[in-house]
Amino acid sequence: MIKVGIVGGTGYTGVELLRLLAVHPQVELTAITSRKEDGLPVADMFPSLRGRVNLAFSAPDKADLTKCDVVFFATPHGVAMAQAPELLKAGVKVIDLAADFRIKDASVFEKWYKIPHTAPELLEEAVYGLVELNREQIKGARLIANPGCYPTTMQLGYYPLLKAGVIDAGNLIADSKSGVSGAGRKAEIGTLFSEASDNFKAYGVAGHRHTPETSAQLQRYTGQKVGLIFTPHLVPMIRGMFSTLYAKLTRDIDNAALQALFEAEYKDSQFVDVMPFGSLPETRSTRGSNMLRIALHRPENGDTVVILVVQDNLVKGASGQAVQCMNLMFGLPEETGLQQIALLP
Amino acid sequence: MIKVGIVGGTGYTGVELLRLLAVHPQVELTAITSRKEDGLPVADMFPSLRGRVNLAFSAPDKADLTKCDVVFFATPHGVAMAQAPELLKAGVKVIDLAADFRIKDASVFEKWYKIPHTAPELLEEAVYGLVELNREQIKGARLIANPGCYPTTMQLGYYPLLKAGVIDAGNLIADSKSGVSGAGRKAEIGTLFSEASDNFKAYGVAGHRHTPETSAQLQRYTGQKVGLIFTPHLVPMIRGMFSTLYAKLTRDIDNAALQALFEAEYKDSQFVDVMPFGSLPETRSTRGSNMLRIALHRPENGDTVVILVVQDNLVKGASGQAVQCMNLMFGLPEETGLQQIALLP
Amino acid sequence: MIKVGIVGGTGYTGVELLRLLAVHPQVELTAITSRKEDGLPVADMFPSLRGRVNLAFSAPDKADLTKCDVVFFATPHGVAMAQAPELLKAGVKVIDLAADFRIKDASVFEKWYKIPHTAPELLEEAVYGLVELNREQIKGARLIANPGCYPTTMQLGYYPLLKAGVIDAGNLIADSKSGVSGAGRKAEIGTLFSEASDNFKAYGVAGHRHTPETSAQLQRYTGQKVGLIFTPHLVPMIRGMFSTLYAKLTRDIDNAALQALFEAEYKDSQFVDVMPFGSLPETRSTRGSNMLRIALHRPENGDTVVILVVQDNLVKGASGQAVQCMNLMFGLPEETGLQQIALLP
Amino acid sequence: MIKVGIVGGTGYTGVELLRLLAVHPQVELTAITSRKEDGLPVADMFPSLRGRVNLAFSAPDKADLTKCDVVFFATPHGVAMAQAPELLKAGVKVIDLAADFRIKDASVFEKWYKIPHTAPELLEEAVYGLVELNREQIKGARLIANPGCYPTTMQLGYYPLLKAGVIDAGNLIADSKSGVSGAGRKAEIGTLFSEASDNFKAYGVAGHRHTPETSAQLQRYTGQKVGLIFTPHLVPMIRGMFSTLYAKLTRDIDNAALQALFEAEYKDSQFVDVMPFGSLPETRSTRGSNMLRIALHRPENGDTVVILVVQDNLVKGASGQAVQCMNLMFGLPEETGLQQIALLP
CATH class of the missing domain: 3.40.50.720 (NAD(P)-binding Rossmann-like Domain)
Structure with missing residues (x-):
C-alpha cells in the first residue's frame, strides 16, 4: 500500500x-x-x-x-x-x-x-505531469509539477497538429471556458452563487498565467516557436472545462488525415477519447471522471481547424491527473482507481 | 421630487x-x-x-x-x-x-x-411596513420597519384564514424556500456557486428570527395565540421565495368560501394576486416585480389547507415593499415606479 | 456473473x-x-x-x-x-x-x-424493494417493486418514530423537493432549462401517487392508520431529493431518545447515514452515491419533530436501490458495486 | 397609440x-x-x-x-x-x-x-433592423428584418475596426456563447434542464446560419471581403449572450486610438455602452435590458485585438431591438418603452 x-x-x-x-x-x-x-x-x-x-x-x-x-x-x-x-x-x-x-x-x-x-x-x-505527453519521464520522477487545468486541454488539443507540422504555430487562438470550481473554495464575492449564476464573463484577457505554461511546453515538445492567444471564461456550472482551439492549416490536408493524427497519437492513452470527426463533446460527459474528449471540426471546409476539448477541471484537469501520475511513479497501471464513469445526467 | x-x-x-x-x-x-x-x-x-x-x-x-x-x-x-x-x-x-x-x-x-x-x-x-395589512398606519408613519422576506409570505398567506377564524392558529407549519440572494452579498464559503448550486438544504430549523416576527404580527392582527413551526430552505436560484403553508381547518368550509376570503381581503391590493383555487404559482412569475401571488389547495379534500405563496425576495420581500411604503408616506399612488413586469423566462 | x-x-x-x-x-x-x-x-x-x-x-x-x-x-x-x-x-x-x-x-x-x-x-x-425495511423478503424474491423516490425518503424518515409509537400517525406532513431529473428524459416544455432554471414551484399538491404508496407501506409495517399530507416541489438542480418531514410527538421523549431510535434502527444499514441530532444535510452530499442521510430537529424544543432526509433521486431513489435489491437476490453483499462516493463539489 | x-x-x-x-x-x-x-x-x-x-x-x-x-x-x-x-x-x-x-x-x-x-x-x-448601423433607413421602412442575436454582437463589435481599416477582414474569429432561451420554447430533449444545466457545449461548428448573415452585412457596410469563423456555444443560463471576437491588427495603432474608434462610432447610440478599455463585461449587466456592452482588450499588447460584447439575447438580441425599430418607424424617440434597467443580481 x-x-x-x-x-x-x-x-x-x-x-x-x-x-x-x-x-x-x-x-x-x-x-x-x-x-x-x-x-x-x-x-x-x-x-x-x-x-x-x-x-x-x-x-x-x-x-x-x-x-x-x-x-x-x-x-x-x-x-x-x-x-x-x-x-x-x-x-x-x-x-x-x-x-x-x-x-x-x-x-x-x-x-x-x-x-x-x-x-x-x-x-x-521536476517532471511536468501531463501523462499523455510525458509518460516515460513521469515513471521515474521524484517531483511532479501537475499541469494547470487549461494547459491540459490546450496541449493535448494542439500537440498532434504541431507535431505533424500542419498548422501555423505562431497563430493559435484558444477560447476556453471553465466551471466555477476552478476558482477554488475561497470566500469571495465574485464567485458567490448570486454573482456567478445565470451569468457569463471572461477574465484574464490581457494575460493569464496559463499562457506561458502552455506555450513553453508546446515549444519544448515540438521545437516550434508558439504564438498563443488564450482567453479564459467563467461558466455557471460547478465542474467542467471546454476549450475551443483555433488553428490555421499551413498544408493541404484532408479531414481524415487530420483525424488520423489524433487517433494515432492517443491510441494508447485510455483517458483521451478522440471522438469521430465533427462530434460535439459536452463537458458533462466527463463530470467526475478522468476522461478528456477531443473532437475536430473544419468550418465550411476552409483552412481553419477547430479542436474542441472537454474535461472535468477537477479530475483530468487536477486531482485525477495527479493520481494518474502517482500510479505511474509507483509502477501501477495508469488507470488504477480512476475508472469512475461520468455522472450523466 | x-x-x-x-x-x-x-x-x-x-x-x-x-x-x-x-x-x-x-x-x-x-x-x-x-x-x-x-x-x-x-x-x-x-x-x-x-x-x-x-x-x-x-x-x-x-x-x-x-x-x-x-x-x-x-x-x-x-x-x-x-x-x-x-x-x-x-x-x-x-x-x-x-x-x-x-x-x-x-x-x-x-x-x-x-x-x-x-x-x-x-x-x-415604528410602523410595520406590510402594506396590505397596515396601509393606513404607513401613510402617517415617520419610521417604517420593513418586513422580513419570509414573514411577508407567511403573514399574507395565513392572515385571511386566521381573521376568519377557520384554522387552528396554534398549529401552523410553514415550509419556506428562498433564492440565494436572500443571504446577501457577503464573501462566504457557504453561498459560493460551487457550494450552493445543484444543491438543496434547510437552515435555521431549530429556530429562526423570522418566526417570532411573524407570530407576533399575526397575533397583533388577529388576537389569536399563534403556534408556528417555520423551516427555511436554500434553493439554487438567485431570486425568488416560495412558502408552502399548512393549516388545519377547524370548521366545515368549502373551497369556494376559502377562496372568497382571500379575494375579498386583497381585492384592493394590486400587488397581491390571488390566483384561481388550485393554481400552481412559480417564483419566476414574480422575478424582478413587486407582485406576490397566492394559491389555495386542499389535498384530497381533507381538513388541511395548503397555501402557496410566491414573491421575489428582493422586491416585494424587501426593496419593492420599502418603495411601496415610501409612496404611501409621501401621498403617492402605491404603485408609483413599481410597475415592472416579471422577467420570464 | x-x-x-x-x-x-x-x-x-x-x-x-x-x-x-x-x-x-x-x-x-x-x-x-x-x-x-x-x-x-x-x-x-x-x-x-x-x-x-x-x-x-x-x-x-x-x-x-x-x-x-x-x-x-x-x-x-x-x-x-x-x-x-x-x-x-x-x-x-x-x-x-x-x-x-x-x-x-x-x-x-x-x-x-x-x-x-x-x-x-x-x-x-411482488416484494417492495425498500431494502432497509424489507431486507429478508428481498433476498428470496423473484419480483421486486422498486420504491418510488419520494416514498423512500418518507418511509425511512418516519418509520422509526411510528414503530416506537411516539408520533401522531394521523397527522404527518411531508414537504418534499426533487431535482428535475425526477421528471425523466422526456421532451416537455415544463422541464426545459429556460422554464425550470432559476425557478421553484410545487406540483401535485391536490394529490400525488406517492402518497398512497407511502401510506400503505407505513401502515403495513406499523399497523397504524396513517394520515399523510405530501407536497412535492421542483428544485432547479439535476439530481437530489430533500424531504422535510413534520410529526407531532404524542409522548414526552427527549432528543437523545429520539436520536437513539434512528441509530438503532439503521445501525446495520450502511446506506442510511443517521447524522448527529440537529445536523443540516445537503442533497449534494449524496450526489451520485447510494447514501441516504437523515437528521432530526426539534424546533424551539416543542412537540414537533422535524426529520430531514436527503438522497440522490436517481441512485438510492431509483437505480441504486434496484441494484441493492439485485445484490441481495443473488446472495451478494448488499454494497457490491455501490461504493461510489458522492461528487462534491 | x-x-x-x-x-x-x-x-x-x-x-x-x-x-x-x-x-x-x-x-x-x-x-x-x-x-x-x-x-x-x-x-x-x-x-x-x-x-x-x-x-x-x-x-x-x-x-x-x-x-x-x-x-x-x-x-x-x-x-x-x-x-x-x-x-x-x-x-x-x-x-x-x-x-x-x-x-x-x-x-x-x-x-x-x-x-x-x-x-x-x-x-x-426590406431594411435590416440593426439600429446603430442603419438608423436612417429604418425610419422610412415598411418592412424590417430584425437581426439575429449573434449577428448583432458580431456586427457591432467588428464594425468600427473594419470601417477604420485597421484589422484583417479576411481573418475574423468569433467565439460566441448564448443562454438557453436562444433555443426557443420548444419541447426538445437537448434543452431540458437535466441536459443543459451544469454543462457546456458547442454547436453548429461546421457552419451556422448566422455566419453568412453577418459576413454579408459587414461587407455591405465596409466594402471589404469578410472571412469569418463563427462558433456558437450553449451556456447554462437562461438569458445572455457573450461574443469573444478576435481580429488581427494590420496597422500600428495604440489602444487609446482603438478605443476612440468605438466611442466615436456609438456616441449617439444610447443602447451601446462602450466600456473603458480592458473592462470585463458580464452578461448579467444586461439581463432584461436593451443595453449591449462592448469592451476592448489587447492580450500582452500584441497584434491581436479582442472585442468582448454582451447583450440579453431576448432584448437587444431580439424583441428589444424590434421595438427599437418600431419606435423609429413611427417617429418616436428610439428609447421609448425600453428604459428597463438590467436585473442584477
Missing part, C-alpha cells in the same frame, strides 16, 4: 483527491494537513466523505509527512516549493497540484506569479 | 433600491453611503447601472443625510437604530430594511438578534 | 443503471432494449459511456431476455406488468423501477395510475 | 415583446395569434403577465391583422414571408424577428434555411 499525505486538504482539489484516493485499491491515506482546521474530522467539513474517510485534519507541524511514500500539495502557489526539498531529501515523492514547478524558467515564474521562487534548484528535475 | 438617501448601498437590497428608484418618476437620488467604497461611482460596482445612476458612494460622515426627505437603511441589523433618532429629529423619514424595528418587544429582539437595542423608545412609534 | 437485461434504457433511470452496472464486478450486461433506438450504440446516446459500455440498443422483439438472470424495467408504468409474467415463467428475476407492483391493491393502483392492472395475480408475490 | 399585432406569441421572443409592449406608453396591443392556443388568455400561459395583459390568443384566421399599424412576426422562419405581402399591401408595417428578410440573396437564404423563399420581391425593400 502506498502511504499518501495531502497538504492542504480543505480546497476543491484536496477533497477531490480524497474522493479518488479513498477508493484507490493501493492507497492508504495517512495524513491530511490544514493549519486552520487542526483536529476537525475531514468528514465534518465534507459530509460526502462520512463513513468513507476517517482521518482528521492535522496542523502541518504535527503531521509527520516524512513517513509517507508520496505527498500531494493541494495548496496555493508557493507552499510546495517551501516544503518539497525536505520531503525529497527524506525519500518522499512529491506531486504539486499548484504551479511551483510547472515553469522551468524561474524568472518567468516570478513574473507571472509575483512571488520569488525559493527552490529553483529543483526546476530542472 | 422626493430626495432619497440610502445607507449601505453595496448589498443586494441596496442595488435593488437603486434599480427601482432610478426610474421612479418622483424620486431624486441624493446620497448613497458606504464606508468602504467612499468615492467609487455606484455604476463601477454595479455595471447594470451604467448610464442610469451617476452617484458615487460617499463615506457616512461626508453625506449630509439630513437634507433628504427619506432615508432607506439597507444595512446589517443595528445600523438603523443608531442613526434613526437623529434623522427623525431632523424631520427625515426613515425606512429600515433590516430588523431593528420589526419586533415591538426589545427583549425579544435582543434574544434573537444578540445585540442590545439602542433605540427602544422608537419601537412603539 | 449475473446476466442482466434492461428494458427501456434511454431514460435517466436506465442510463443510471448502466453507470452502476458497467462497473459492477459480478454483472455482465447482456441486453438493453429500446423500440425506437434499435441498433444505436448506447454510448452514442450517452457519451459518458464511451469506451465503457459497448452494447447497442436492440428492439424488444430481437432481444432474448429469457437468457438473462435478471431484467430491470426502467420503463413507464404499465410495461413491466405486461412482460413480467413471461420472464418469471422462464426463471428470470424481475426488478421493476416503475410503479406496477408497488401498490398491493389493484383498484388503488388503477385509481391513481389511470391504467388497468394486467397482472394482478403477481401483486401478492 | 400604435396598434400592434403579434403573430406567434407563444415563444420566448413573443412573450418578451409582450413584456416590453405592455408598458410601452404609445402602444395598444391589439391582437396576438396562435393557431394552437386560440382563445387562451395570454396570462394563463405566462402568469408573469397576469393583470398586465388581458388579451387572449386568437387563431390566425380570426385575427384581423390588417387593422394594426404594425405586426411583429415572432414565428419560425417562413411565416413572415408568407403573410407580409398582404399586410404591406394593406398599409401595415411589418417587423420580422425571424430570418426571412435578413439575407438579400434568396439563393443564399435557401441554401442555409432549406426552405424556398416565397417573397423574393420584398428582399430589396
